[in-house]
Amino acid sequence: MKLTILGSGCPSVDLDRYGPSALVDCGLGSRILIDCGSGVTQRLLEHGVKGSEIDALVITHLHSDHIVDLFQLIISSWHQGRSKPQKIFGPIGTKIYVNQLMNLWKQELEQRIAHEKRPSTEALNVEVTEIDDGTLMNFEDLSVKTVEVLHQPVKKAFGFIFENSNRKLVISGDTKFCPRLIEAAKGADLLLHEVFIHNEMPVIDGIRTSQTVKNVASYHTLDSEVGKIASLANVENLILTHFAPPKFDRKKLLNKVSIDYKGHILIGEDLMTFDIKNKILSWKNLEVKLG
Secondary structure (H helix, E strand, O other): OEEEEEEOOOOOOOOOOOOOEEEEEOOOOOEEEEOOOOOHHHHHHHHOOOHHHOOEEEOOOOOHHHHOOHHHHHHHHHHOOOOOOEEEEEEOOHHHHHHHHHHHOHHHHHHHHHHHOOOOOHHHOEEEEEEOOOOEEEEOOEEEEEEEOOOOOOOOOEEEEEEEOOEEEEEOOOOOOOHHHHHHOOOOOEEEEEEEOHHHOOOEOOOEOHHHHHHHHHOOOEOOOHHHHHHHHOOOEEEEEEEEOOOOOHHHHHHHHHOOOOOEEEEOOOOOEEEOOOOEEEEOOEEEEOO
């Protein structure tokens, strides 16, 4: 099982950190895309995987930064020769959202289909399955289970537990400190967890008020909490992602998280891959085997 961070950012636009998305790759039949943030199709291609090769998209929740490039994924997969329907698993409301999205582009799609004469239109058929707390999804030898997390006022937000061949990966999605996620993550080989870096989100006139910072922090996991979560769950490795803000003091963040968690702590980067079985971290020209 390999995890690749495709986008480690947040709604704030950043040239190094694209919108939130990740890929879990267990080979043919079990390449699972998690979320569909801005730039995901470009990051997939940089990683060497076409959107057309994705077996399913699972959506943590319906915030715009996690789904904004969904139509781009659908149409680019069609252009790349996808010959089967797009499978999407997401919370209640996903069917309505996808129907509205496809209806918005219906006229343009009909024109393309008629003019471009491509061999198949199966890639433009979208099959949506709505998920809830405890939903189990199976892909070849990979199982994916949902756990409802705390991201209110969002009504339904999920983390995901990926398991195969005695390996366990947990992805938090967007959440504040969540005891149910900690329980679900117990003993995981790897926890990919979001983080809100509280002291580096300043008040800026005309952009964000002190109330803005307080409210955004209230439904994310603070940098002072994420180490406690990893420690309580007794996970082997912790990778941080979904950085808000996207620019921050890395050493300060590592020092803060390491107060509570003594395992491997990694600052996630776009296109960073972690081979869970072999414990090898790859990013650009760097490869590190963790003990």
